[in-house]
Amino acid sequence: MAWAIDLDDDKFSALSGLIGRDAGEGLDKSLAKSGMDSASWSSENDHVEPYTPVPIEYLFPDVPPVTYPTKWDLQILGGYNGAGGETQSQNPTANPGYGAFGFVLIAGPKEVVSSFSKRDGSHIELVDYPSITSSERQTTRLFCGYDGEDSNCDDVMEGGLEGTIVRMPDDYGPGSYVVAHSLKRSENQTLPGHLAKRMPASKTVMSLEFSYNFNLMKRADDKVYLRIDYSNMPGYWGKIVNAPGEKRKRSIHPRELSQRDLLDKRFFSPDSASWGEAFDDLSLTKYHTDFSEPAAEHIVNEELDCGDEAYLKIESDGECQTKAKFGFTMIGSLQPLSFEQAYGFIDLKFDLDTTVKVTGNSGMDTEYKTNPAHIVPNSDVIFSHPGIVNFKPSFDIQIGIKAKEASFSGDFTAHMRAGTDPALNSGWIRQTFPTSAGGTRGGVKAYSVSDSFEGHMKTDDGEVELSLIPAFKMNIAIGDQAVGITKRQNGDVQARQSVDSLLGYVFNIYSPSKLAWNAGGVNLMTDSSYYSLVNFGDDSIESWDSEETSGHRIGD
Numbered sequence: 001m002a003w004a005i006d007l008d009d010d011k012f013s014a015l016s017g018l019i020g021r022d023a024g025e026g027l028d029k030s031l032a033k034s035g036m037d038s039a040s041w042s043s044e045n046d047h048v049e050p051y052t053p054v055p056i057e058y059l060f061p062d063v064p065p066v067t068y069p070t071k072w073d074l075q076i077l078g079g080y081n082g083a084g085g086e087t088q089s090q091n092p093t094a095n096p097g098y099g100a101f102g103f104v105l106i107a108g109p110k111e112v113v114s115s116f117s118k119r120d121g122s123h124i125e126l127v128d129y130p131s132i133t134s135s136e137r138q139t140t141r142l143f144c145g146y147d148g149e150d151s152n153c154d155d156v157m158e159g160g161l162e163g164t165i166v167r168m169p170d171d172y173g174p175g176s177y178v179v180a181h182s183l184k185r186s187e188n189q190t191l192p193g194h195l196a197k198r199m200p201a202s203k204t205v206m207s208l209e210f211s212y213n214f215n216l217m218k219r220a221d222d223k224v225y226l227r228i229d230y231s232n233m234p235g236y237w238g239k240i241v242n243a244p245g246e247k248r249k250r251s252i253h254p255r256e257l258s259q260r261d262l263l264d265k266r267f268f269s270p271d272s273a274s275w276g277e278a279f280d281d282l283s284l285t286k287y288h289t290d291f292s293e294p295a296a297e298h299i300v301n302e303e304l305d306c307g308d309e310a311y312l313k314i315e316s317d318g319e320c321q322t323k324a325k326f327g328f329t330m331i332g333s334l335q336p337l338s339f340e341q342a343y344g345f346i347d348l349k350f351d352l353d354t355t356v357k358v359t360g361n362s363g364m365d366t367e368y369k370t371n372p373a374h375i376v377p378n379s380d381v382i383f384s385h386p387g388i389v390n391f392k393p394s395f396d397i398q399i400g401i402k403a404k405e406a407s408f409s410g411d412f413t414a415h416m417r418a419g420t421d422p423a424l425n426s427g428w429i430r431q432t433f434p435t436s437a438g439g440t441r442g443g444v445k446a447y448s449v450s451d452s453f454e455g456h457m458k459t460d461d462g463e464v465e466l467s468l469i470p471a472f473k474m475n476i477a478i479g480d481q482a483v484g485i486t487k488r489q490n491g492d493v494q495a496r497q498s499v500d501s502l503l504g505y506v507f508n509i510y511s512p513s514k515l516a517w518n519a520g521g522v523n524l525m526t527d528s529s530y531y532s533l534v535n536f537g538d539d540s541i542e543s544w545d546s547e548e549t550s551g552h553r554i555g556d
Contacts, residue, residue, distance in 0.1 A: 052072060053074060053096075053103075053242075054241055054242040055244075056070060056107070057244070058241070058242060058244055059105060059227045059241070059331070060107075060227065060331060061331070061340070061341075064107040064223075064225045067110075068107045068108055068110075069108065069110055069113045069114065069120075070106070070107040071105070071107075071113060071115060071117075071165075071176070071177065072103065072104065072105040073102075073103070073105075073167075073175060073176035073385055074103050075101060075102045075383060075385075076091045076094050076095075076101055077100035077101055077102060077232075077380060077381050077382070077383060078090065078091055078232070078289075078380040078381055079091030079092060079099035079100075080098065080099055080234060080287050085285075085286035085287045085288055086287075086289065086290045087099070087100055087232060087288070087289040087381060088380070089380045096237040097234065097235065097237040097238050097242075098234050099234060100231065100232040100233075100289070100380065100381045101229075101236075101383075102229070102230045102384075102385070102391065103227070103228065103229040103230070103241065104176075104226070104227070105227040106165060106177065106224065106225065108165070108220065108223070108224035108225065108334070108335075109220055109224075110155070110158055111158045111159030111164070111218070111220065112159070112163075112164060112165060112220045112224055112335075113164075113165050113167075113224065114155050114158075114164050114165070114166050114167070114180075115155075115166065116142070116166055116169060117168065117169050117176075118169060122152060123144055123145050123151050124142055124143075124144060124145070124153055125142060125143050125144070125195060125198055125199070126140060126141075126142050126172065127140070127141035127142055127143065127191060127205065128140045128141045130173075136211070137181065137209055137210070138178075138209070138210055139207055139209050140207075141205050141206065141207055141208075142205070142206055142208055143191075143195075143199045143204065143205050143206060144199075144200070145200070146200070147200040147202050147203060156180065156183075157183075159218065161181075161182070161183050162180065162181055162182065163179060163180070163181075163216055163217050163219070164179070164180045165179060165180075165218075165334075166178050166179075166180050166210070174384065174385075175212065175384070175385040175386045175387070175388070176385070177385065177387070177388065178211065179210060179212065179214055179216050179217050180208060180209075181209045181211065181216070182209045183206050183207070183209075184206065184207055185205075185206060185207070186205045186206055186207040187207075188205065189204065189205045191205065211387075212386035212387030213387055214334065214388060214479070215479070215502075217334070217335060219335070220335065223333050224334045224335040225332075225333055225334070226330075226331075226332055226334040226388075227330070227331055228329070228330040228331075228388075228389050228478075229241050229327075229328070229330075230327070230329075230383050230391045231282075231327035231328070232287075232288070232289045232324070232325065232381045233282050233283075233285070233287060233327055234285065235282050235285065236282055239278050239281065239282055240282075241329075273438075275343045275432075275437055275438065276437055276438030276439075279345040279432065279438065282327065283325055283345075283428070283430070287325070288323040288324060288347075288349075289323070289324050289325070289380070289393070290322070291322040291393070291394075291395035291472065292319060292320060292321045292323075292395075293319070293320055293322065293395055293397060294318070294319050295316050295317070295318040295319055295320055295397050295468065296315075296316060296317045297397075298313075298314075298315045299314040299315060299316060299399050299401060299466070310361055310362045310363070311359075311360060311361060311362060312359075312360035312362040313357075313358070313359045313360065314356065314357070314358050314359075314360075314466065315356070316354050316355070316399065316468065317354065318352070318353050318355055319353060319354070320351065320352040320353075320395075320397055321351040321353075321419075322348070322351075322395050322470065322472065323349045323350070324346065324347065324348050324393065324395070324472060325346070325428075326344065326345060326393065326474065327344060327345055328343070328344035328391065328433075328474075329344070330342045330343075330478075330541075337478070337479070337502055339541050341543075342543055342544065343432075343434075343437065344432070344433045344474075344507075345432045345433070345438065346430075346431050346433075346472070346474060346507060346509060347428045347429065347430050348472050349420050349428050350420055350511070351417070351418075351419035351420075352397075352416070352417065352418050352468065352470050352511075352513060353416075354416055354417075354468060355413055356414050356466060356468075357412075357413045358410065358411070358412055358413075358457070358466075359410075359411045360408065360410065360411075361408075361409040362407075362409075363405075363407045363408075364406045364407075364408075364462075364464055365403055365404065365405050365462070366401065366403050381393060388478065389476070389477070389478050390477040390478075391474065391475070391476055392474075392475040393472070393473070393475075394473050394475070395472050396473075397468055397469065397471070398468075398469040398471055399466075399467070399468055400467040401464070401465070401467070403462060403463070403464040403465070404462045404463055405461055405462040406459065406462030406463055406464045406518075407461045408457060408459040408460065408464065408517065409457075409458055410455065410456050410457030411457075412453060412454065412456060412522065413455055414452060414515050414522060414524060415449045415451055415452045416449070416452075416468065416513050416524055416526075417447040417449050418444060418445065418446045418447065418511065418513050419444065419447070420444060420445070420529075421443045421444060421445040422445075423445075424442050424443045424555070425441045425442040427442075429441075429443070429509060431507070431531045431554060433507065433547065434543050434544055435547065440531065440552075441554070442529070442554060442555060443528065443529065443555045444527070444528055444529045445526075446513075446525075446526035452524060453522055453524075457521075459517055459518050459519050460519070461519075462518065463517070463518035464517055464518075465515070465516040466514065466515045466516070467512050468512075468513050468514075468515075469510050469511065470510065470511055471508060471510035472509045472510070473506055473508050473509075474506070474507040475504075475505075475506050476503075476504065476506075476507070477503070478502060478503035478504070478537070479502030479503055479537065502537060502538055502539050503537045503538075503539050503540070503541065504535065504536040504537030505533060505534065505535055505537070505541075505544065506533070506534045506536060507531070508531065508532045508533075508534070509529060509530070509531045509554070510530055510531075511526075511527065511528070511529040512526075512527040513525070514526075514527070528554065529553070529554040529555070530551040530552060530554060531551070531554055532549055532551045532552065533547040534549055
């Protein structure tokens with residue numbers, strides 16, 4: 001659903017209906033702090049976007065100056081229909097309060113942040129809407145559609161064009177923001193008829209070169225503010241984004257002051273526990289995203305050239321029902337790139353029900369090896385703005401095998417079932433980031449299966465161990481090279497994969513189940529759930545530095 005500033009009234013009634021609140025409220029509250037009224041603000045600051053989706057002071061503890069242009073990109077990723085509570089590919093309300101969304105807001109000095117969007121009242125007209133399929137530099141044609149004294153076409157040139165962050169028109173490319181590099185007279189001055197009528201005789205068609213490489217943004221003495229929110233939960237927008245921050249601390253025991261004072265610097269709320277409480281409220285709803293995957297895979301299927309007709313075949317068949325809830329908020333600056341506050345949660349529920357069939361007359365000796373059975377991210381809830389941020393949740397079943405000088409023959413089927421424990425935390429695993437604010441909870445249960453083993457197996461020497469590991473991952477990349485190109489609502493296009501991001505983390509929640517056979521027989525084992533956080537970027541978020549990197553038991 002689109003909104004046009006030139007078709008709305010002076011109270012932004014249409015926009016208010018779209019975002020579910022008074023669109024003028026953010027402006028009014030910000031002006032009240034500065035002692036200005038709407039009329040004087042409009043006359044003195046016509047370059048500043050006259051609204052934000054929520055009051056700007058809700059978004060930053062240190063509120064940007066009211067004269068800073070404020071630009072934002074809101075992507076509606078999916079909604080919820082039916083009684084099941086699972087994510088649908090479309091959100092019919094186009095309202096972030098009723099489904100999954102991704103949100104990026106940038107505020108900075110006028111010479112650093114500009115706009116070609118009609119939402120901001122820009123007089124620039126874009127001629128070409130190219131199909132952008134890579135993160136390399138792009139060119140597009142444009143012209144100034146108004147030559148009056150109050151034309152804003154030259155705003156982008158203030159302080160020099162190169163490195164200016166520009167907000168592009170809606171549906172232009174895979175993200176709202178680009179970095180401008182050069183502007184020159186185009187060799188192609190032809191225009192479609194409807195655009196030729198709009199170009200004043202004094203103007204010419206120009207060629208703009210731009211990219212999504214925010215490492216090349218203009219350097220400025222003043223801070224460029226950045227706010228990122230991402231969630232698949234209805235209510236996250238209203239509970240976390242469109243909500244005022246707390247102004248004072250709760251009562252804290254003296255022995256907790258040192259630790260809490262450190263934590264308080266990382267969160268908008270002066271009491272870090274408030275984040276966990278807000279996330280607890282959100283997780284009470286039934287809504288979730290379904291990441292269920294089949295557990296069918298040929299693990300080993302080969303004839304071994306041993307001169308004695310040796311062979312080995314191992315395959316799995318089944319399914320892992322998986323549901324996930326999550327939300328992340330990051331508050332800081334794009335220049336310099338840093339996050340004063342970064343917080344998130346993942347709730348996971350799964351039920352792995354699979355059979356493993358082993359047929360063999362073989363010897364085996366191998367180090368532990370794993371391979372993913374299926375890696376298919378749920379495209380309904382991937383959030384990407386090239387050059388700034390990429391959130392990609394995914395689920396797969398990693399299958400591993402190891403053997404130590406094993407020699408065996410047999411033909412058997414083992415039935416394995418394990419999942420999150422319904423008696424703990426309503427059947428959900430919870431992990432908050434950082435753990436110091438909310439901790440972990442929940443656990444895993446192995447289910448007794450009547451037909452858990454059928455067939456025969458004789459092991460002469462050694463042992464073979466097979467593992468099936470349901471694993472949910474949240475990949476977060478922040479910075480130019482880490483973010484691929486993803487078309488919003490129109491399917492994926494070619495992505496550029498790289499690990500040269502400025503910031504990059506992988507959150508991993510996993511729960512191993514194992515099948516082992518040796519001379520003593522066949523054993524089925526279910527382990528606990530674990531979480532880990534791995535930094536694969538060049539920089540780090542301070543409050544996440546102390547998190548587990550190798551795996552920590554959930555619930556401890």
